[in-house]
Amino acid sequence: MPSEVAVISGKGGTGKTTVCAALGLIADEIVMADCDVDAPDLHILLNPSNRTANEFIGGKVAVVDYDLCTDCGLCEKACRFHAITGSKIDPIACEGCGVCEIVCPENAIQMVDRQSGNLFDSDTRVGRMAHAKLLPGEGNSGKLVTEVRKLASKIATDNGISTVLIDGSPGIGCPVIATVTGIKLGIIVTEPTLSGIHDMERVNELLAKFKIKATVIINKFDLNMENTEAIERYCKANDIEILGKIKFDHIMTDSMVAATTLPEFAPDHEISLLLRSMWNRVSEILAV
Numbered sequence: 001m002p003s004e005v006a007v008i009s010g011k012g013g014t015g016k017t018t019v020c021a022a023l024g025l026i027a028d029e030i031v032m033a034d035c036d037v038d039a040p041d042l043h044i045l046l047n048p049s050n051r052t053a054n055e056f057i058g059g060k061v062a063v064v065d066y067d068l069c070t071d072c073g074l075c076e077k078a079c080r081f082h083a084i085t086g087s088k089i090d091p092i093a094c095e096g097c098g099v100c101e102i103v104c105p106e107n108a109i110q111m112v113d114r115q116s117g118n119l120f121d122s123d124t125r126v127g128r129m130a131h132a133k134l135l136p137g138e139g140n141s142g143k144l145v146t147e148v149r150k151l152a153s154k155i156a157t158d159n160g161i162s163t164v165l166i167d168g169s170p171g172i173g174c175p176v177i178a179t180v181t182g183i184k185l186g187i188i189v190t191e192p193t194l195s196g197i198h199d200m201e202r203v204n205e206l207l208a209k210f211k212i213k214a215t216v217i218i219n220k221f222d223l224n225m226e227n228t229e230a231i232e233r234y235c236k237a238n239d240i241e242i243l244g245k246i247k248f249d250h251i252m253t254d255s256m257v258a259a260t261t262l263p264e265f266a267p268d269h270e271i272s273l274l275l276r277s278m279w280n281r282v283s284e285i286l287a288v
């Protein structure tokens with residue numbers, strides 16, 4: 001089994017995906033996994049070309065056979081999700097519980113597979129990438145994250161690659177739990193704001209619950225030294241290694257505007273060199 005490393009953040013906008021793509025570029029051999037399935041954007045930087053695209057079946061949806069339906073109204077009364085009006089089923093509101101199928105006296109309702117998204121295996125200039133996209137209005141993102149991780153692990157195993165680098169969802173909800181369960185290392189990207197500190201603490205607590213080693217990268221650390229020092233104190237008190245502190249520099253935005261990673265855009269820039277040293281340290285941790 002390959003080692004899985006997830007780049008996560010308690011909130012969006014900390015630079016998580018930018019850092020993840022840059023680390024992927026630096027790594028010698030890697031499989032990337034974009035587990036931010038609700039709002040994936042790693043593809044913007046890595047420009048994947050799909051090898052395969054498969055439907056993701058997230059659950060079931062009720063469908064009425066109107067040749068059998070007598071319009072008795074029993075299914076409407078039984079549906080706790082108010083997904084039925086008369087005998088018409090709203091597929092968006094249907095939660096797939098199957099109660100209407102049970103109560104229908106005419107056997108006019110069937111539960112059928114529901115496509116909730118797509119799962120892709122792609123080539124990028126960094127290496128292979130597993131990624132996905134939920135369809136609008138669809139849930140079950142935790143299950144789709146699990147499918148992305150399974151696909152990335154299979155690609156890695158089939159190709160003798162030892163590491164999967166995951167771009168996780170922001171927050172601490174179901175998709176993040178699905179992202180971090182069983183991984184070897186979490187890299188929390190945070191920023192020196194009060195909300196950044198708070199969200200870093202929450203996501204670190206989540207990693208601790210699953211007994212996953214946490215490390216931290218402080219992005220734009222020089223924008224507020226007082227808060228950066230608060231992050232450093234928290235990390236010290238909780239025995240969390242700080243992989244590095246990235247200063248604020250417009251070159252990060254410039255590289256994103258060019259739809260590329262910083263180590264490609266400016267290989268000799270001090271932040272590119274810092275990112276290299278961070279990945280070296282990650283490799284050392286993974287080797288233990």
Ligand code: SF4
Pocket residue numbers: 061062078079080081082083084089093094095096097098099100101
């Ligand atoms: S499957 Fe459940 S949620 Fe969907 S329409 Fe039937 S009773 Fe309602």
Ligand code: SF4
Pocket residue numbers: 064068069070071072073074075076086087103104105106107108109
């Ligand atoms: S319970 Fe069956 S027969 Fe009655 S309205 Fe619903 S689908 Fe039609």
